[in-house]
Amino acid sequence: MEQGHDVICLDNFYTGHKRNILQWFGNPHFELVRHDITEPIRLEVDQIYHLACPASPIHYQYNPIKTVKTNVMGTMNMLGLAKRVKARFLLASTSEVYGDPEIHPQTEDYRGNVNPIGIRSCYDEGKRVAETLAFDYHRQSDVQIRVARIFNTYGPRMLENDGRVVSNFVVQALRNNPLTVYGDGSQTRSFCYVADLVDGLMKLMNSDQVGPVNLGNPDEYTILELARAVQEMVNSAIEIKFEPLPQDDPRRRKPDITRAKAWLDWQPTVPLQEGLKLTVEDFSRRIGNHVAAQPAPAV
Secondary structure (H helix, E strand, C coil): CCCCEEEEECCCCCCCCCCHHHHHCCCCCEEEECCCCCCCCCCCEEEEEEEECCCCHHHHHHHHHHHHHHHHHHHHHHHHHHHHCCCCCEEEEEEEHHEEECCCCCCCCCCCECCCCCCHHHHHHHHHHHHHHHHHHHHHHHHCCCEEECCCCCCCCCCCCCCCCCHHHHHHHHCCCCEEEEEECEEEEEEEEEEHHHHHHHHHHHCCCCCCCEECCCCCCCCCHHHHHHHHCCCCCCCCEEEECCCCCCCCCCCHHHHHHHHHHHCCCCCHHHHHHHHHHHHHHCCCEEEEECCCCCC
């Protein structure tokens, strides 16, 4: 919108909230339509960012059939719209297509190690089918597609009950509850600040590259390192408690972003310490525990 584009936002508010877009209400370039993309819709648009699908295990496992329908029927509806109006279509895919990876870091040509009948498969396999659909529409109907494989993303405006590790730790710390680490905390993730991700998505959409392209921060941290960083930033007296590891939880996750650097001239710029500080401040305002974030430790 700041670049002069008109934006139509479709949302069924399954995991979103209107308060996140209040700042745009009344803007002549913005329009909100409450809609579930598992149902078709007719619009005149030039570009479609298909971001619809709960991304947290808690939310996508709560209604796994709905998750599959969003990834399959929703993707078909959006690709059908792109085909009719000759719009460019960007699919927000996921690093979960790599499953519990047997190569490290993960490159885009790695085909993954996914359990097709596990409790996470509604999301993992749903996104894999969404990629299949995108490339089939591209090959069969010449739809312009862009496919981004998004790694762990965090930042302000995440739901308090999002269920992903950054928001879990921040909310637990602000409420003076023990930080829950699953397993021994040695499993790794790579955390990309939301502003960096959005920049990457826009660069991919407006590039000549189809993809898939990994978008994520290649800095790798153990879950225990993340817990200690949040602990030191919010309240060093909080305990860390350990719980059994969930089923099919990936052991390691780190993007190879060689392709994003070469094709899009993109790489993350916000370090974890800075992004965590902004995230803690946002959650603190919403939860009502006005804890000033301490200077972040090096992790």
